[in-house]
Amino acid sequence: DAKTTQPTSMDCAEGRAANLPCNHSTISGNEYVYWYRQIHSQGPQYIIHGLKNNETNEMASLIITEDRKSSTLILPHATLRDTAVYYCIVRATYNFNKFYFGSGTKLNVKP
Amino acid sequence: DVKVTQSSRYLVKRTGEKVFLECVQDMDHENMFWYRQDPGLGLRLIYFSYDVKMKEKGDIPEGYSVSREKKERFSLILESASTNQTSMYLCASSLLAGSYNEQFFGPGTRLTVL
Numbered sequence: 001d002a003k004t005t006q007p008t009s010m011d012c013a014e015g016r017a018a019n020l021p022c023n024h025s026t027i028s029g030n031e032y033v034y035w036y037r038q039i040h041s042q043g044p045q046y047i048i049h050g051l052k053n054n055e056t057n058e059m060a061s062l063i064i065t066e067d068r069k070s071s072t073l074i075l076p077h078a079t080l081r082d083t084a085v086y087y088c089i090v091r092a093t094y095n096f097n098k099f100y101f102g103s104g105t106k107l108n109v110k111p
Numbered sequence: 112d113v114k115v116t117q118s119s120r121y122l123v124k125r126t127g128e129k130v131f132l133e134c135v136q137d138m139d140h141e142n143m144f145w146y147r148q149d150p151g152l153g154l155r156l157i158y159f160s161y162d163v164k165m166k167e168k169g170d171i172p173e174g175y176s177v178s179r180e181k182k183e184r185f186s187l188i189l190e191s192a193s194t195n196q197t198s199m200y201l202c203a204s205s206l207l208a209g210s211y212n213e214q215f216f217g218p219g220t221r222l223t224v225l
Contacts, residue, residue, distance in 0.1 A: 034213070043115070043201050043216030044154070087153075101154035 004088045009106040012082075018075040020105050022088030025069040031092050033064060035073045036101070037084040044087065044101070047073065078109045114138070115217035117202050123223045130189040132220050134202030142205045143185035144214065145169075145177060147198040154201065160185055192224045 005023040012018040024033065034049040048055055048062045050071075055062045061074040075082055085104040118133035136143065144159040146169075156169030158177040166177050174196060178186045185204075189196055199221050203214040 041219070043203070043219050044214075045216070046213040049213070101148075103151065103153060 003100070004090060004102055006086075006088055006102065006105045008103070009108065011108045011110060012075075012078045014080060014109055014111050015077055018078040018082065018107055018109070020073040020075075020086050020088075020107065021070065022072070023070045024088070024090045027068050027090050028092070031090045033062065033068075033071050034089040034091060035060070035062065036087045036089065037082075038087070038104070039081075039084040047086075078107075080109050080111065083107060083109045115202055115204055115215050117200075117217040117220050119220050120218060121221050121223075123225065124189075124192050125225050126193060128189075128192050128224075130192050130222065130224075132187040132189075132200055132202075132222070134185045134187070134204075134217055135183055136185075136202075136204040136215070137183065138204060138215065139182065140204035140206055140215075141182070143179065144203040144205075145175075145185065145187045146201045146203065147171070148201055148219070149198050157187065192222075194224050196222065197224045198222060 032049050032051050035047040036044040037047055038044045048057055048060050050062045050064055052064055052068055064071045085106050087101050087104040115136045124130050142161050145157045146154040148154050155171050157171055157175050158166055158169050160166045160179040163179055163182050176188045199219050201219045202217040205214045
């Protein structure tokens with residue numbers, strides 16, 4: 001599975017949009033992009049996933065570049081409860097068991 | 112609401128003890144997973160199971176075994192706990208293999224081996 005690169009940490013003001021970038025330049029055609037987050041002392045929580053089209057759900061939006069080498073997770077109106085470590089993961093469709101969680105991005109939402 | 116529960120949030124054991132970590136899911140999922148999470152290393156897969164009584168080794172199975180006697184329950188066993196097994200242990204479950212199967216995680220068990 002392709003590895004990902006994310007910034008170590010980011011700050012965001014409460015109520016503003018949080019844009020979390022992820023580079024996955026070695027992604028292959030059958031690999032999906034997943035985003036999870038982990039709030040302190042809890043298990044990871046699924047947020048969203050996509051293949052090549054942009055996706056939106058009740059939690060976030062996922063923007064994938066046309067060449068699929070990078071993506072951005074957007075939390076439209078960040079709240080203090082969104083403070084967490086956000087993981088960007090790429091995974092092949094056949095590798096159902098292989099979720100490689102890297103170090104992620106620590107998002108600090110500030111009042 | 113989907114739920115994965117783990118038997119303990121915090122556990123302290125002594126070197127050489129046999130340790131059982133239990134995980135139960137109520138979503139009728141076929142797949143279940145055990146990970147450990149350590150600072151700087153992310154999540155690493157220990158074992159997974161895609162059916163009752165079936166198990167497959169993950170990336171770091173040494174020192175661990177698993178048991179899946181019922182679909183909803185997946186146990187992780189440390190036959191003889193060692194200090195380097197001090198870690199956060201996370202259980203997860205998912206539907207059958209496929210491109211869309213998100214994993215649902217439990218709250219984790221923080222194990223300390225003295």
